[in-house]
Amino acid sequence: MKISTLGEFGLISELMGDAPPHSPKVIRGVGDDAAVLRQTSGMVLLATCDAQIEGVHFSLKLSRPEQIGRRAAAVNLSDIAAMGGTPTFALASIGLPAGTDSEMIKEIYQGLRRGLALGGAELVGGNTAELRDQMMIDITLLGEVKEDQILCRDGAKVGDLICTTGSLGRSSAGLLASQRTDLGCDPEMVAPLVDRHLVPQPRLKEGRVLATHPGVTSCIDLSDGLLGDARHIAEMSRVSLAIEAERLPISPSTRIVAQAARADLDALVLQGGEDFELLFTVAPNSAKELLDRLNGPDFAGATTIGRVTAGRPEVIVTRKGQPLTLNQKGYEHFVGSSDRQ
Amino acid sequence: MKISTLGEFGLISELMGDAPPHSPKVIRGVGDDAAVLRQTSGMVLLATCDAQIEGVHFSLKLSRPEQIGRRAAAVNLSDIAAMGGTPTFALASIGLPAGTDSEMIKEIYQGLRRGLALGGAELVGGNTAELRDQMMIDITLLGEVKEDQILCRDGAKVGDLICTTGSLGRSSAGLLASQRTDLGCDPEMVAPLVDRHLVPQPRLKEGRVLATHPGVTSCIDLSDGLLGDARHIAEMSRVSLAIEAERLPISPSTRIVAQAARADLDALVLQGGEDFELLFTVAPNSAKELLDRLNGPDFAGATTIGRVTAGRPEVIVTRKGQPLTLNQKGYEHFVGSSDRQ
Numbered sequence: 001m002k003i004s005t006l007g008e009f010g011l012i013s014e015l016m017g018d019a020p021p022h023s024p025k026v027i028r029g030v031g032d033d034a035a036v037l038r039q040t041s042g043m044v045l046l047a048t049c050d051a052q053i054e055g056v057h058f059s060l061k062l063s064r065p066e067q068i069g070r071r072a073a074a075v076n077l078s079d080i081a082a083m084g085g086t087p088t089f090a091l092a093s094i095g096l097p098a099g100t101d102s103e104m105i106k107e108i109y110q111g112l113r114r115g116l117a118l119g120g121a122e123l124v125g126g127n128t129a130e131l132r133d134q135m136m137i138d139i140t141l142l143g144e145v146k147e148d149q150i151l152c153r154d155g156a157k158v159g160d161l162i163c164t165t166g167s168l169g170r171s172s173a174g175l176l177a178s179q180r181t182d183l184g185c186d187p188e189m190v191a192p193l194v195d196r197h198l199v200p201q202p203r204l205k206e207g208r209v210l211a212t213h214p215g216v217t218s219c220i221d222l223s224d225g226l227l228g229d230a231r232h233i234a235e236m237s238r239v240s241l242a243i244e245a246e247r248l249p250i251s252p253s254t255r256i257v258a259q260a261a262r263a264d265l266d267a268l269v270l271q272g273g274e275d276f277e278l279l280f281t282v283a284p285n286s287a288k289e290l291l292d293r294l295n296g297p298d299f300a301g302a303t304t305i306g307r308v309t310a311g312r313p314e315v316i317v318t319r320k321g322q323p324l325t326l327n328q329k330g331y332e333h334f335v336g337s338s339d340r341q
Numbered sequence: 342m343k344i345s346t347l348g349e350f351g352l353i354s355e356l357m358g359d360a361p362p363h364s365p366k367v368i369r370g371v372g373d374d375a376a377v378l379r380q381t382s383g384m385v386l387l388a389t390c391d392a393q394i395e396g397v398h399f400s401l402k403l404s405r406p407e408q409i410g411r412r413a414a415a416v417n418l419s420d421i422a423a424m425g426g427t428p429t430f431a432l433a434s435i436g437l438p439a440g441t442d443s444e445m446i447k448e449i450y451q452g453l454r455r456g457l458a459l460g461g462a463e464l465v466g467g468n469t470a471e472l473r474d475q476m477m478i479d480i481t482l483l484g485e486v487k488e489d490q491i492l493c494r495d496g497a498k499v500g501d502l503i504c505t506t507g508s509l510g511r512s513s514a515g516l517l518a519s520q521r522t523d524l525g526c527d528p529e530m531v532a533p534l535v536d537r538h539l540v541p542q543p544r545l546k547e548g549r550v551l552a553t554h555p556g557v558t559s560c561i562d563l564s565d566g567l568l569g570d571a572r573h574i575a576e577m578s579r580v581s582l583a584i585e586a587e588r589l590p591i592s593p594s595t596r597i598v599a600q601a602a603r604a605d606l607d608a609l610v611l612q613g614g615e616d617f618e619l620l621f622t623v624a625p626n627s628a629k630e631l632l633d634r635l636n637g638p639d640f641a642g643a644t645t646i647g648r649v650t651a652g653r654p655e656v657i658v659t660r661k662g663q664p665l666t667l668n669q670k671g672y673e674h675f676v677g678s679s680d681r682q
Contacts (some may be wrong), residue, residue: 027385031577032482032494033423034389039380044368048375049481051470082374091390093434093479105441106652122648129392134473138434140481143375221374236372267502 004098005107008128015109019123025088027125035124035188037089039144044152046143048079054135062178063103063198069111070199075223076141077119077202078276082221083152084211085145087121087204095131108123108137116141119204149211151219151280156237160217162283162306165206165294167249168226169265171197172272173257183260189253200276206300207278209293215286225273230315233281240311245270246321265341266324270317281308344446345667349469355443356450360464366429367465376465380485387484389420394478403519404539406445409478410452411540415480418460418543419617423552423562425552426486428462428545434479436472449478457482460545490552492560492621496576501558501622505649506547506635508590509567511540513613514598524601530594538661541617546670547641548619550634556627561620566612570620571656577663578622581652586611586660590644607665611658622649 003011004338022029028036037227039045052058054070061261063071080087092112096105113123121141156162157249177183177190203221210216218237220229226243234241234334248269258265287304294302317324344352348396369377380386389392391397393413401607404412404416414431421428433453437446438619497503514536518531519522544562551557559578561570567584575582589610598607618641623631628645635643 026423028493029490033420033560034387034426034482036424036486036488037388039386039388044659045378045380045386045483046375047430047432047466047483049434049466049479050468051434051436051479053472055473056471062491068532083377085375089388090482091388093390093481095392095394095436095477101455109527125388125390127391129394130397131394131477132396132475133474134475136436136472136477138390138479140388140432140434141375142386142388145377147368147377150368150377154368269345270521284561289528297448297480 003096003100003102006102011102011105014106016111019113021123022124025152026122029124033076035089035091037124041100042146043144044147045055046080046083046085047140048076048159049138049140050075050079051136051138064334065107066111067117067198071136072113073112073115073119073140073146073201074200074276077121077204078167078200078223079302080141080143081202081204081207082219082278083143083145084149084207084219085143086208087119087141087143089124089142090116090121091140091296092123092126094126094128095136096128097133097135098130114275121201122245145211151207151211151216153218153220154215154236156233156239156281156308157217157283158239158308160308161284161287162241162243162281162308163279163302163304164249164273164279165203166277166300167251167254168275168277169250169254169269171200171274172268173254176261176263177257180261183257185257185260188220193257197274200274201302202221202276203278206294208294210278210280213286213290215276215283216290217281217283219280222275222277222279223273225271226279227315229279230306233279233317234313238313240309240313241315242309243306243315245316245317245324247303247305294296308310342443344437344441346444349442352446352457352513353470354441356446359451359547360454363465364463364616367463370465373453376430376463383487384485387421387424387426387486389417390479390481391420392479393414402476406448407413407452408539410449411456413478413544414453414460415541415617416455417463417480418545419541419562419564421482421546422486422543422548423546423560423619424484424486425490425560426484427549428460428482428484430465430483431457432481433464435467436477437469437471438472438476439475441476462545486552492548492552492557494559494561494574495577496558496623497574497580497649498624499580499624499649499651501649502625502628502645503582503584503620503622503649504592504632504643504645505618505620506643507616507618507641508592509594509616510591510595510610511620512541512611512615513609514595517602517604517646518598521602524598526598526601529596534594535597538615541615542619544619545641547635551619551621554627554631556624557621557631559622563616563618563620564614566614567620568611568656574620574622575654575656579654581650581654582647582656583650584656584658586649586658588644588646588666595636657678
């Protein structure tokens with residue numbers, strides 16, 4: 001049914017129809033002027049918001065509705081992960097053309113709830129409104145963390161090791177593979193990359209390990225690309241980040257897709273956004289134990305990729321000691337073409 | 342400067358350039374993966390979000406940018422007011438066409454900050470992204486309240502009085518007056534109505550009085566129109582609301598504009614949305630003291646307009662004992678024409 005027939009309140013009631021019951025932390029959920037929520041005492045509150053926009057962050061041609069919802073959850077969960085926090089509550093603001101099919105919105109919400117639940121968060125409120133010709137899903141996610149465990153961008157110290165969880169360039173390789181059907185790559189090899197692009201994997205468990213392990217000095221999630229996000233740490237910590245290209249973790253499938261597409265692997269790995277791995281810095285004497293733990297079962301793995309050095313706030317990437325010259329920017333909205341997908 | 346030239350990070354840095362310093366409650370504001378916020382211990386958390394969309398909630402022809410920002414703040418502050426809470430922190434998610442002038446966005450943000458500050462809230466985070474051809478401002482507002490002071494929609498009891506703050510129909514009359522230059526009304530009389538439409542006045546002080554006064558049983562803010570919002574109380578409290586049309590508080594200027602425009606005054610007052618007054622129910626033996634207080638200096642005034650009765654969940658409006666027949670719906674997105682303004 002079109003939502004122009006169902007109406008705003010009909011739509012809200014459809015969306016809430018299959019919502020699971022709230023946890024006892026939710027004193028009031030959807031249905032009053034504001035949600036009423038219980039915080040864990042002694043914790044500070046984390047709050048972040050990120051909008052997913054049709055034609056910029058997702059395409060109705062490439063993603064199933066359920067994946068769009070999970071993506072909207074994942075990119076916000078990743079921000080709470082990067083602070084070392086535990087997700088708690090989410091609000092969803094959705095903008096839709098009046099001709100949108102209500103079944104699709106229900107599936108987006110199911111994906112959103114499922115994605116949030118994977119991170120331990122629940123949907124407690126939101127609003128719907130009409131946009132002319134684009135769909136937009138804006139999620140505000142709350143979380144909590146002990147004050148002495150917060151992971152910030154500004155704590156990197158000269159001499160620290162620079163590390164990343166997981167492997168890099170997978171999301172960009174997945175985007176390439178989904179756009180180019182002429183690559184001739186094995187579909188079974190490509191599928192996990194495309195999945196990773198459509199539904200990022202927030203590194204919540206890894207973030208909690210970083211928050212509780214001694215010696216971790218800074219952390220950021222890789223949303224705009226390694227170079228751009230590393231630059232945020234460099235600028236906020238007033239240090240230089242020296243990254244060695246040959247140490248960057250790159251999966252074999254990412255290499256194969258890049259080669260098949262004749263894409264620049266360095267650009268893919270250094271500038272391709274949306275890997276949603278955690279980039280962090282750690283004191284050298286704490287690093288081994290931490291990396292061992294993150295490379296153990298149930299974790300995404302972690303790799304040392306460089307070192308924090310004195311100098312002006314910038315990111316220097318070398319290969320065999322020679323500087324790589326690359327545009328130091330990550331993805332940026334409004335600049336140049338807007339069709340990221 | 343166009344934001345396509347400035348870029349996302351340039352825009353953010355412009356927007357943050359004239360931000361006042363944060364209060365000590367803000368451990369981390371804009372500039373990390375999430376804001377880190379201190380809650381008052383012993384309080385529960387309130388969370389609400391509301392999006393303002395160009396062509397639906399505001400028009401760049403009628404509103405100055407600063408007023409658009411204040412409006413976005415006000416509609417969210419009103420939701421916290423209706424819960425009896427105190428606003429604390431806000432996140433702003435803004436969607437913009439790439440050709441938008443950055444000076445206008447700065448003015449919107451100045452208005453937003455000014456509006457939030459009037460309610461004691463501060464902007465602690467947000468995000469910007471590109472929309473094709475519409476501007477959208479989605480605000481998430483947090484607040485806090487003691488658990489035993491929360492005002493909900495579901496507590497109205499048979500025998501309670503139904504009351505409203507302020508007067509009704511002003512926003513609709515202001516909208517009419519701003520659209521119709523042929524009415525021949527005194528511009529000085531009309532200006533406050535138009536102002537009220539463009540920048541609603543959240544009833545925060547009044548909400549705090551309701552939250553702390555004994556005998557107040559339910560509360561909602563009038564965003565979708567008296568009939569629609571009263572129906573929410575009726576349905577959630579499982580009671581009938583009997584409203585007497587002759588008791589509705591209507592300002593002389595609202596009457597004059599309605600008459601000049603040959604508009605149906607009943608429809609204007611009962612179905613016109615966005616008055617953002619508080620509709621509440623109160624036990625009869627607590628009402629006099631409460632209304633005296635709200636009619637004292639520094640408050641918006643309050644009027645008894647009916648009584649809660651047993652019966653099926655509906656709103657019945659009478660004039661001189663005879664039922665008025667009106668469509669029981671308030672404003673609803675997606676239904677019929679979308680150009681509210």
